[in-house]
Amino acid sequence: MAQKPPSSAPIALVTGASHGIGYEVARQLAQRGMTVVLTARDDARGTTAATQLNDAGLDVRFMTLNIADDASVQQAAAQLAQDFSHLDVLVNNAATNFDYGDTVLEVDLAQVRETFETNLLGTWRVTRAFLPLLRQSAHGRIVNVGSGAGTFGAPEGMLANFVPNLPAYTLSKLALNGLTLKMAAELQGTGILVNSVCPGTTASSPEMESIPGARPVEQGAASIVWAALLPDDGPTGGFFRDGQPLPW
Numbered sequence: 001m002a003q004k005p006p007s008s009a010p011i012a013l014v015t016g017a018s019h020g021i022g023y024e025v026a027r028q029l030a031q032r033g034m035t036v037v038l039t040a041r042d043d044a045r046g047t048t049a050a051t052q053l054n055d056a057g058l059d060v061r062f063m064t065l066n067i068a069d070d071a072s073v074q075q076a077a078a079q080l081a082q083d084f085s086h087l088d089v090l091v092n093n094a095a096t097n098f099d100y101g102d103t104v105l106e107v108d109l110a111q112v113r114e115t116f117e118t119n120l121l122g123t124w125r126v127t128r129a130f131l132p133l134l135r136q137s138a139h140g141r142i143v144n145v146g147s148g149a150g151t152f153g154a155p156e157g158m159l160a161n162f163v164p165n166l167p168a169y170t171l172s173k174l175a176l177n178g179l180t181l182k183m184a185a186e187l188q189g190t191g192i193l194v195n196s197v198c199p200g201t202t203a204s205s206p207e208m209e210s211i212p213g214a215r216p217v218e219q220g221a222a223s224i225v226w227a228a229l230l231p232d233d234g235p236t237g238g239f240f241r242d243g244q245p246l247p248w
């Protein structure tokens with residue numbers, strides 16, 4: 001990757017950004033003048049995505065990052081530290097296993113473990129690995145991409161209302177919101193703001209496009225970008241969609 005960018009350019013890193021909402025978050029942040037490190041676990045897809053954004057005149061660099069793999073995360077963090085002096089925005093977007101149709105009573109626990117390895121532990125390990133660089137920023141922002149589905153209180157919440165679907169996904173996102181709260185508390189006073197954001201039901205794939213009311217990827221991504229660009233006196237330890245608090 002990368003030469004050092006002009007020192008005036010804020011730097012953002014987005015996980016799982018070769019397509020879908022992550023790609024659009026990378027695009028929108030770069031359009032705001034940021035240098036964006038677009039990461040993906042698949043080199044070919046990631047390179048193609050970054051090249052597309054470069055062709056549109058945006059400062060986007062590709063870096064390999066598999067958030068479920070310790071070695072990959074450590075390597076990426078070391079690489080970033082070589083190329084940049086700090087990191088301003090970390091968007092933990094990558095997630096896996098929309099296990100629609102599974103149930104808590106029958107789901108394969110190996111699959112549940114894999115889901116948590118990515119959605120919860122992956123976000124956790126990535127954040128810890130990049131924290132030294134975030135601490136070098138005057139305006140560090142961490143955005144964990146959550147889901148209203150993994151809540152008790154949001155309208156589409158699948159916990160309190162006994163909807164059986166999506167056992168691994170919803171519970172991993174519930175835990176992710178807990179992680180956001182714990183991280184925000186531990187980072188209070190550092191200037192680093194940590195929030196969860198739900199993009200809303202978003203047409204990020206042909207499967208999601210078929211869901212009635214699914215909104216455009218641009219809109220889902222904008223919900224996340226809002227939290228990445230919060231002012232210094234913005235909230236921390238919150239859960240939001242479209243800049244509005246969402247029930248846990």
Ligand SMILES: NC(=O)c1ccc[n+]([C@@H]2O[C@H](COP(=O)([O-])OP(=O)(O)OC[C@H]3O[C@@H](n4cnc5c(N)ncnc54)[C@H](OP(=O)(O)O)[C@@H]3O)[C@@H](O)[C@H]2O)c1
Nearest residue numbers: 016020021041066067068093094095145147200201202204
């Ligand atoms: N779409 C919605 O309606 C909706 C609603 C609420 C929340 N969300 C959340 O929004 C985020 C983006 O969703 P999306 O709809 O854009 O989903 P998506 O199209 O499935 O994108 C997920 C991304 O995460 C990547 N990923 C998965 N495991 C990874 C790993 N171990 N390391 C690195 N990258 C990995 C995927 O890469 P590969 O291509 O290599 O698999 C993919 O690029 C997710 O956190 C999702 O839970 C989405």
